[in-house]
Amino acid sequence: MKFExxxxxxxxxxxxxxxxxxxxxxxxxxxxxxxxxxxSVRVGGVLDKALGSLExxxxxxxxxxxxxxxxxxTTVIRGGAAAVDCKADVVIALGGGSxxxxxxxxxxxxxxxxxxxxxMMHKGPSQRVPETALPIITVPxxxxxxSEMNAGAVITNSExxxxxxxxxxxxxxxxxxxxxxxxxxxxxxxxAYGVVDLITHVTESYFNGVGxxxxxxxxxxxxxxxxxxxxxxxxxxxxxxKAREQVQWxxxxxxxxxxxxGSGALGFPVHQIEHVLSAHTDMAHGAGxxxxxxxxxxxxxxxxxxxxxxxxxxxxxxxxxMDGIGRLEEFFRSLGCPTRLTEVEVGRDSFQRFAxxSVRVGGDGARVHGRPPLGIEDIIEILRLAA
Amino acid sequence: MKFExxxxxxxxxxxxxxxxxxxxxxxxxxxxxxxxxxxSVRVGGVLDKALGSLExxxxxxxxxxxxxxxxxxTTVIRGGAAAVDCKADVVIALGGGSxxxxxxxxxxxxxxxxxxxxxMMHKGPSQRVPETALPIITVPxxxxxxSEMNAGAVITNSExxxxxxxxxxxxxxxxxxxxxxxxxxxxxxxxAYGVVDLITHVTESYFNGVGxxxxxxxxxxxxxxxxxxxxxxxxxxxxxxKAREQVQWxxxxxxxxxxxxGSGALGFPVHQIEHVLSAHTDMAHGAGxxxxxxxxxxxxxxxxxxxxxxxxxxxxxxxxxMDGIGRLEEFFRSLGCPTRLTEVEVGRDSFQRFAxxSVRVGGDGARVHGRPPLGIEDIIEILRLAA
Numbered sequence: 001m002k003f004e005x006x007x008x009x010x011x012x013x014x015x016x017x018x019x020x021x022x023x024x025x026x027x028x029x030x031x032x033x034x035x036x037x038x039x040s041v042r043v044g045g046v047l048d049k050a051l052g053s054l055e056x057x058x059x060x061x062x063x064x065x066x067x068x069x070x071x072x073x074t075t076v077i078r079g080g081a082a083a084v085d086c087k088a089d090v091v092i093a094l095g096g097g098s099x100x101x102x103x104x105x106x107x108x109x110x111x112x113x114x115x116x117x118x119x120m121m122h123k124g125p126s127q128r129v130p131e132t133a134l135p136i137i138t139v140p141x142x143x144x145x146x147s148e149m150n151a152g153a154v155i156t157n158s159e160x161x162x163x164x165x166x167x168x169x170x171x172x173x174x175x176x177x178x179x180x181x182x183x184x185x186x187x188x189x190x191x192a193y194g195v196v197d198l199i200t201h202v203t204e205s206y207f208n209g210v211g212x213x214x215x216x217x218x219x220x221x222x223x224x225x226x227x228x229x230x231x232x233x234x235x236x237x238x239x240x241x242k243a244r245e246q247v248q249w250x251x252x253x254x255x256x257x258x259x260x261x262g263s264g265a266l267g268f269p270v271h272q273i274e275h276v277l278s279a280h281t282d283m284a285h286g287a288g289x290x291x292x293x294x295x296x297x298x299x300x301x302x303x304x305x306x307x308x309x310x311x312x313x314x315x316x317x318x319x320x321x322m323d324g325i326g327r328l329e330e331f332f333r334s335l336g337c338p339t340r341l342t343e344v345e346v347g348r349d350s351f352q353r354f355a356x357x358s359v360r361v362g363g364d365g366a367r368v369h370g371r372p373p374l375g376i377e378d379i380i381e382i383l384r385l386a387a
Numbered sequence: 388m389k390f391e392x393x394x395x396x397x398x399x400x401x402x403x404x405x406x407x408x409x410x411x412x413x414x415x416x417x418x419x420x421x422x423x424x425x426x427s428v429r430v431g432g433v434l435d436k437a438l439g440s441l442e443x444x445x446x447x448x449x450x451x452x453x454x455x456x457x458x459x460x461t462t463v464i465r466g467g468a469a470a471v472d473c474k475a476d477v478v479i480a481l482g483g484g485s486x487x488x489x490x491x492x493x494x495x496x497x498x499x500x501x502x503x504x505x506x507m508m509h510k511g512p513s514q515r516v517p518e519t520a521l522p523i524i525t526v527p528x529x530x531x532x533x534s535e536m537n538a539g540a541v542i543t544n545s546e547x548x549x550x551x552x553x554x555x556x557x558x559x560x561x562x563x564x565x566x567x568x569x570x571x572x573x574x575x576x577x578x579a580y581g582v583v584d585l586i587t588h589v590t591e592s593y594f595n596g597v598g599x600x601x602x603x604x605x606x607x608x609x610x611x612x613x614x615x616x617x618x619x620x621x622x623x624x625x626x627x628x629k630a631r632e633q634v635q636w637x638x639x640x641x642x643x644x645x646x647x648x649g650s651g652a653l654g655f656p657v658h659q660i661e662h663v664l665s666a667h668t669d670m671a672h673g674a675g676x677x678x679x680x681x682x683x684x685x686x687x688x689x690x691x692x693x694x695x696x697x698x699x700x701x702x703x704x705x706x707x708x709m710d711g712i713g714r715l716e717e718f719f720r721s722l723g724c725p726t727r728l729t730e731v732e733v734g735r736d737s738f739q740r741f742a743x744x745s746v747r748v749g750g751d752g753a754r755v756h757g758r759p760p761l762g763i764e765d766i767i768e769i770l771r772l773a774a
Contacts, residue, residue, distance in 0.1 A: 001632050002401030007394075013649065014389030214616065214633060215640055218609030226601045245388050246601060249649065253602055258645055262400065262636065 001213065003262040006169070009149045011176045013249065015241055018179040021050050021092070021139060022057030028135040028174060029089020031060045033082060035103040037067045037095040041141060044185055050094055050139065062086035064106070067095065070156045070163065070278055070285070071102040073117055080109025080116070083134065090174075092137045097145030097197075097285075100138045101153035104171040108133040117157055120164035122361045129168040136173040141182045143234075143248035144194030144286065146201060146255030148176040156279055162361045163275040178252065180244040188235045191247075192335035193286020195231035198251040199224055199328075200270055200289045202259050207300060207307055208371045209263035216263045221314050223259065226250045228315070228331060235335050267369030270296045272362025273379060276354050279361075283344055290337035291344065294329040295386035301325060303372050341386050348387060355379035388600065390649040393556070396536045398563045400636065402628055405566040408437050408479070408526060409444030415522040415561060416476020418447045420469060422490040424454045424482040428528060431572055437481055437526065449473035451493070454482065457543045457550065457665055457672070458489040460504055467496025467503070470521065477561075479524045483577075484532030484584075484672075487525045488540035491558040495520040504544055507551035509748045516555040523560040528569045530621075530635035531581030531673065533588060533642030535563040543666055549748045550662040565639065567631040575622045578634075579722035580673020582618035585638040586611055586715075587657055587676045589646050594687060594694055595758045596650035603650045608701050610646065613637045615702070615718060622722050654756030657683045659749025660766060663741050666748075670731055677724035678731065681716040682773035688712060690759050728773050735774060742766035 012020055025032050032054060041047040054061050064082045067075055083091060083106055093103030108130035109116060118128050138148035147153070152167040186194070202220040209216070227250050233243035253259065273296070274288040281288075301308040301321045312324025329339050338344050355376045358368050368374040374382070399407055412419050419441060428434040441448050451469045454462055470478060470493055480490030495517035496503060505515050525535035534540070538558040543550045573581070589607040596603070614637050620630035640646065660683070661675040668675075688695040688708045699711025716726050725731050742763045745755050755761040761769070 001636065002404075004397065004399050006397035010391065010393035011648075012391050017389075212629065214613045215609050215637060218612065219606055222602050222605030222609065225605065229601065242599065249388065250602060261398075 001262045003264070005257055005261045007149065007172065007257050009173045009176055009256070011149060011178060011252070013178045015181045015245070016179060017177055018046070018049055018139065018182060019053055021137070021177055022053035022055070022059055024175050024177060025054055025059045025090055025092060025137060026057040028137070030058070031062070031086060031088055032090045032092045033064055033079075033086060033088035033106070034061050034092045034094060035064045035067060035079060035099055035106060037099045039065065041094055046141065046182055047094070062088065067099045067102045069098050070282060071098045073155055073157045076102050076105045076155060077109070077116060079103070079106035083107065084110050088134060090135045090137060092139065094139045094141065096140065096142035097147045100140065100145065100147035101155065103138070104133070104136060104153040105155060105166065107136045108170065110134065119166045120155065121166060122162065122164040124364065129166060130170055131168070133170040136171070137175045137177060138173045139177045139179070139182070140248070142186055142190060142194055143183055143244070143251040144197045146198065146251050148173060148178060149252050149256040154275070161279050163279040164361060176252075178248060180241055180248050183244050183248060184239050184241065186238060188238070189336060190284070191235045191238065192231070192337050193284045193290070194251060195227050195235070195247060195335060196286040196290045196293070196332055196337055198247070198254040199227050200293050201254040203293065203297070204268040204270055205260045205263045205265035206311065207297070208265045208267060208269065211307065213263050216259055216261065217310070219253070219259045223250050223254045224315050231335060266371055269368045269370030269374055272368045273354070273358045273382065275362055276357040277346070279357070280350070280354070281344065281346065287338055287344065290332040290339050291341055291386050292382070294325055294332070294339060295382050297325045297328070298322065298385050299378065299382045300372065341383065351380050351383045354383060388649045390651070392644055392648045394536065394559065394644050396560045396563055396643070398536060398565060398639070400565045402568045402632070403566060404564055405433070405436055405526065405569060406440055408524070408564055409440035409442070409446055411562050411564060412441055412446045412477055412479060412524060413444040415524070417445070418449070418473060418475055419477045419479045420451055420466075420473060420475035420493070421448050421479045421481060422451045422454060422466060422486055422493060424486045426452065428481055433528065433569055434481065449475065454486045454489040456485050457669060458485045460542055460544045463489050463492045463542060464496070464503060466490070466493035470494065471497050475521060477522045477524060479526065481526045481528065483527065483529035484534045487527065487532065487534035488542065490525070491520070491523055491540040492542060492553065494523045495557065497521065506553045507542065508553060509549065509551040511751065516553060517557055518555070520557040523558070524562045524564060525560045526564045526566070526569070527635070529573055529577060529581055530570055530631070530638040531584045533585065533638050535560060535565060536639050536643040541662070548666050550666040551748060563639075565635060567628055567635050570631045570635060571626050571628065573625060575625070576723060577671070578622045578625065579618070579724050580671045580677070581638060582614050582622070582634060582722060583673040583677045583680070583719055583724055585634070585641040586614050587680050588641040590680065590684070591655040591657055592647045592650045592652035593698065594684070595652045595654060595656065598694065600650050603646055603648065604697070606640070606646045610637050610641045611702050618722060653758055656755045656757035656761055659755045660741070660745045660769065662749055663744040664733070666744075667737070667741070668731065668733065674725055674731065677719040677726050678728055678773050679769070681712055681719070681726060682769050684712045684715070685709065685772050686765065686769045687759065728770065738767045738770045741770060
């Protein structure tokens with residue numbers, strides 16, 4: 001086991017902590033660029049409360065509105081210009097994963113020379129990651145991506161129909177203000193997709209790791225078991241704050257590096273294939289994962305059964321690897337998620353193109369990293385299993 | 388669930404990473420105060436390798452030698468003076484928990500006004516924690532305290548026969564260089580005490596927490612299960628590097644705040660009572676914990692049985708709370724640890740004094756914090772259960 005771990009983000013967690021936003025921002029500067037999505041934060045007075053908190057703390061603000069789901073490069077570039085124009089000292093992301101991811105890249109753009117698309121991972125060795133960024137505060141309104149406490153961002157280039165990601169130390173948020181009350185109005189489908197996303201974050205490192213990481217394995221199982229218990233409660237009754245709390249904390253632990261430390265995960269293959277799927281269809285990331293994750297597992301379990309048997313046994317008290325995978329798929333269905341490509345009207349005629357895009361955008365040109373590595377034929381087989 | 392979490396320490400983990408010390412130190416300054424214990428790091432060339440790494444990176448150093456087990460306030464004060472004299476930019480702790488704890492306080496002393504004993508927790512409301520410290524690099528040679536990645540330090544005042552602790556954000560090490568190869572020469576008894584220490588770190592928050600923290604519970608269980616599996620291997624064959632790795636990583640996760648986040652643990656009562664025991668007897672901390680921990684559990688389980696039942700079930704596949712505790716005690720014995728006060732020649736005539744010291748030094752004067760809070764009569768009952 002050999003690794004480095006560093007996550008400097010400070011987390012302020014609990015029902016009602018939104019009111020701390022102003023005080024936390026004031027520690028970082030006098031002018032905040034507040035980044036939001038399509039305006040759902042206006043509902044229920046969340047935005048008013050947030051801006052009021054800034055005003056009370058003497059922090060001026062400029063609002064940048066309109067980050068879309070699967071945030072576009074063009075939007076992010078406009079956000080970077082807005083940060084420069086208003087001379088922002090700090091960028092505050094008030095929204096879901098898209099808003100948080102967009103905000104990270106926005107915060108880096110005032111310091112970034114050249115084409116922002118160059119910072120994305122798909123560039124491989126020619127990628128130039130950002131080295132400096134304005135301090136970032138994340139205030140999630142959705143429990144899903146874990147973006148509030150990590151250094152990653154996923155951005156879509158709609159001209160190229162490509163979705164790729166960047167990860168750099170300067171993108172760690174300074175502070176994550178995590179108030180589960182902000183998630184009680186999230187509708188059941190989005191709640192369910194968030195649960196699928198967080199589960200997939202840990203299964204990716206669990207199944208693509210080096211093995212012999214007993215603490216990380218059990219931490220991953222802790223996240224999955226918590227999602228299995230509290231996810232359905234949050235979906236069926238959005239106002240169940242205790243369930244919202246547990247799902248949100250699970251989503252953070254799933255991708256803040258704790259579960260991944262030392263796991264030696266070789267890539268996130270389900271995510272890479274899903275990024276192609278949602279780049280082409282603009283479907284919700286979590287819905288794509290619910291479809292692809294069980295299919296990838298069935299493929300990979302035939303190659304490396306032991307870890308899938310452990311998962312089946314410890315998470316579902318099931319004897320067989322395939323039983324565990326079946327139970328997970330059933331769980332996704334029980335939350336109301338699609339688990340087959342036919343449900344989202346993706347036909348077999350797209351498989352070749354999706355597989356080619358996967359290895360090109362999300363891999364090294366020939367394969368998508370993972371255990372096992374996936375060539376074009378492998379990905380087509382996985383898509384067939386998801387059909 | 389309401390909490391703040393922040394741990395900015397960067398961890399560099401793996402067999403052989405000692406060689407990185409120089410490069411890591413050079414990032415923090417040009418002159419290092421290297422703090423060591425009684426000289427065991429001279430054995431096997433560890434110190435030579437460490438100093439060679441500093442020299443290769445152009446970092447000058449001053450050696451401060453002689454930190455004893457249960458490090459004394461007087462030693463720490465001399466260390467602080469040494470840091471000032473040599474104009475250290477960085478303090479490097481090369482040793483076990485005592486050396487790391489001493490180094491943290493040493494790093495704070497150049498900036499601390501007044502009596503250093505005032506920074507200790509036992510002072511209660513009049514405690515003045517340090518606000519600034521030199522950057523600290525920890526290089527553990529023993530897996531036990533988790534001090535390498537947290538902000539705490541335990542110091543003994545031998546004039547007062549008191550052992551107390553300090554915790555402050557400025558005491559987080561900048562970098563922890565964790566090389567499991569440095570632990571292969573640790574003898575079986577010290578290895579065993581380390582295993583007991585790390586287990587007790589998670590059981591303290593597990594059993595004294597608010598409950599309803601499912602992820603934290605399972606993370607605690609992950610640490611204990613890993614210690615149960617790999618601890619005996621590390622004790623019986625010190626050169627089993629894979630076992631050493633797992634035990635060391637478990638010891639870090641046990642007390643870096645991950646398990647504790649949101650648990651709302653009210654104090655570490657077993658530690659508080661043990662500090663009195665080892666302040667009076669100078670016995671190894673882990674040995675004291677092996678004696679006191681099962682006794683405290685038997686006491687507390689009669690008051691709050693549910694959590695102890697969960698522990699028995701999930702960790703030992705046992706039905707009854709008391710069975711789980713019995714199995715843990717057996718495990719401590721199987722590692723060669725004492726589990727009764729009679730084995731370390733502490734008689735019943737000391738109980739009253741130990742109980743009084745516990746509430747005075749480790750509590751609020753009337754009780755030691757915990758669930759349940761412990762008055763003098765309660766502590767005497769626990770000591771009787773440990774007799």
